[in-house]
Amino acid sequence: MNIKWENIAADFGNDFLKQNFMGPNSIMIMAELAESLDLHPGMKVLDLGCGKGLTSFYLAKYFNVTVFATDLWIPATENLKRINQLGLEDKVFPIHAEARTLPYANDFFDLAVSVDAYHYFGTDEYYLNNYLAPLVKAGGQIAIAVPGVTADFDKNGPSETLKKYCVSGEFQTFKSNAWWNRLWLRSETVEDIKSFDLKCHKTAWDEWLYSGSKIGTGDIPFIEADTDNQLAVVAVVAKKK
Numbered sequence: 001m002n003i004k005w006e007n008i009a010a011d012f013g014n015d016f017l018k019q020n021f022m023g024p025n026s027i028m029i030m031a032e033l034a035e036s037l038d039l040h041p042g043m044k045v046l047d048l049g050c051g052k053g054l055t056s057f058y059l060a061k062y063f064n065v066t067v068f069a070t071d072l073w074i075p076a077t078e079n080l081k082r083i084n085q086l087g088l089e090d091k092v093f094p095i096h097a098e099a100r101t102l103p104y105a106n107d108f109f110d111l112a113v114s115v116d117a118y119h120y121f122g123t124d125e126y127y128l129n130n131y132l133a134p135l136v137k138a139g140g141q142i143a144i145a146v147p148g149v150t151a152d153f154d155k156n157g158p159s160e161t162l163k164k165y166c167v168s169g170e171f172q173t174f175k176s177n178a179w180w181n182r183l184w185l186r187s188e189t190v191e192d193i194k195s196f197d198l199k200c201h202k203t204a205w206d207e208w209l210y211s212g213s214k215i216g217t218g219d220i221p222f223i224e225a226d227t228d229n230q231l232a233v234v235a236v237v238a239k240k241k
């Protein structure tokens with residue numbers, strides 16, 4: 001399904017979206033990720049690290065799936081207010097949980113998605129096999145999109161302009177799509193792994209940088225320092241074995 005961004009923005013309202021961004025425009029990212037997914041009405045979807053819920057609202061509204069909107073930093077009660085505001089209370093269920101203590105049965109979800117969150121908890125060898133994949137049915141889908149880099153750095157590292165922003169712990173979790181592919185290839189629990197950079201990288205970041213959020217404004221120097229186009233929004237999609 002290809003819904004124009006202008007229509008999505010009009011449906012939710014620009015102010016609502018801007019108030020609920022927590023990083024690069026998550027609906028744009030989810031919409032592009034969805035092009036690689038098989039989505040059917042009634043599917044049970046885990047939206048892990050959903051933040052203020054935008055990706056969950058998008059999936060429920062346009063694909064008529066049931067979403068368990070799961071997050072750590074944002075209280076479930078706050079997300080419920082937004083769910084009610086949008087009239088999605090039969091489709092989106094807010095859950096407060098940590099990614100390693102998820103309160104779900106094994107083999108429950110048809111799809112697990114995670115936008116701009118998985119790099120906080122999923123860069124080690126064990127996360128996918130031990131914590132996320134078990135919750136997804138055999139043949140189900142797992143899809144993430146995270147901030148990353150276009151290629152693994154060689155010995156020279158990031159460009160001179162970008163270098164000074166690359167010392168933060170968070171930046172150490174920015175990996176290339178090839179890096180994620182290698183990590184997931186070592187997993188016993190998924191197959192048919194595809195990894196790629198999203199086309200919406202620049203637009204999705206711009207939406208956040210100029211949204212009026214103080215944190216977004218604070219990210220402008222970092223993104224502007226990427227004069228060599230080394231940053232990317234990286235996606236990985238796989239099938240649960």
Ligand SMILES: C[S@@+](CC[C@H](N)C(=O)[O-])C[C@H]1O[C@@H](n2cnc3c(N)ncnc32)[C@H](O)[C@@H]1O
Pocket residue numbers: 020021022023024026048049050051052053054055070071072073074097098099100115116117118120121
């Ligand atoms: C940058 S925000 C992005 C939120 C949302 N997905 C979006 O794109 O707007 C990162 C999210 O990851 C979630 N997160 C980080 N570490 C987590 C963990 N250990 N368990 C569950 N969620 C986590 C946070 O609660 C936060 O809402």
